[in-house]
Amino acid sequence: MRMKKFIAILSAVGMLAAGITGCGGSDASDVSDTSGDTQSEWDSSNDITIVSREEGSGTRGAFIELFGIEEEQDGEKVDMTTEEAQITNSTSVMMTTVAQDEYAIGYVSLGSLGDTVKAVKIDGAQATAENVKSGTYKVSRPFNIATKEDLDNEVAKDFMNFILSEEGQAVITDNNYIALEDVKPFEGTSPSGKAVVGGSSSVSPVMEKLIEAYKGVNANAEIELQTTDSTTGMTSTIDGSYDIGMASRELKNTELSAGLKPTVIATDGIAVIVNKSSTVDELSSDQVKSIYTGDALTWDEVVE
Known part of the structure; x- marks a missing residue:
């Protein structure tokens, strides 16, 4: 666990302890009345869960080429995907993984895109077949x-x-x-x-x-x-x-x-996907690259 998340957890624990002390003898109904909606909102300070495909995947090969997640070393192109990335071995596993982690990001074939995840705009263009055909969406x-x-x-x-x-x-x-x-x-x-x-x-x-x-x-x-x-x-x-x-x-x-x-x-x-609870709706190509090369570690480093 990175230090930023650890500090956030310690802070949350301290706030909870202070709240309990202040409530004194309050019963369960009092806590329910003042707590409001118990579901936490999406927090951009959390770590990004980076999900990628396995080596040998054509989607991975096209993805790293299109987003510049490779560099020339000794005359060969080297995949610079961060070692922190979780690796999935199929399109369906990729979508399931992102759907189950609210801070995840991944990528799938546009034709395989389902409603369990959200495709983000890239450089202002929505991932649609029409935009691919017109050249507006360039990740193809x-x-x-x-x-x-x-x-x-x-x-x-x-x-x-x-x-x-x-x-x-x-x-x-x-x-x-x-x-x-x-x-x-x-x-x-x-x-x-x-x-x-x-x-x-x-x-x-x-x-x-x-x-x-x-x-x-x-x-x-x-x-x-x-x-x-x-x-x-x-x-x-x-x-x-x-x-x-x-x-x-x-x-x-x-x-x-x-x-x-x-x-x-x-x-x-190729659709870049996030969890449906994420507030991220759009990324630039450079932001996607910074995530997958490990330069950006938390969501607030790439979005406001």
Whole structure:
């Protein structure tokens, strides 16, 4: 516990003790009458609970790049996320963690954003699909799928064609992502067999919807979905465990040189989220950076 919070707790204990002494023989009803609302208000002097994603997460990779939470060291970019950050291994765990801690901050895919947390404005812009598309909200990244250049799985090929069609891109739009332009109606070949798709937990929710829609036009095919992370999605596609890998970031040079062919299927925003009880509604990019690099330790260091 940091000194600031410790001093605040000692002060609160002292005030409580003084109140009890002053009340003398007051009964419980007297305390209830004078106490008012017993729920404490959100206090900006409290420590920030910083929540981040695991290494290998495409969302983390895009987040630290977009907010400058990395620096060049010996010719390599180094992630400068503070060691104080709590690490979660999926989008759903991230949202649950922030929802349960009133002083927490985190980040999730815009398309996965639920009503259990609050998305803050970044540099004055609200995190919406419309603002991502217009360029007003600049915290965005591509959703990629990747295959080996010599992919020979007919089900995987047909499913990819569906994702890139009018029907597939309608699913993208319906789930609050930015769809591709100039797409054509789906012309499938209805192959039978199985394909395995795996990777990013941020891409996984919309991929599940795409699989459901594809089964409606090709009941002969089985698509297995495995949710891991972007890096695992790419390495498992390289070694043949996945037919199609998912990444919520650009592919790395090492992945491209290993023979992967990326295809953008949508654009997604990254929403910076806080607990719903927080009074913080807006942050600048620099404030987010100062939090995640550990320069700002309490909320009152970044907000008034």
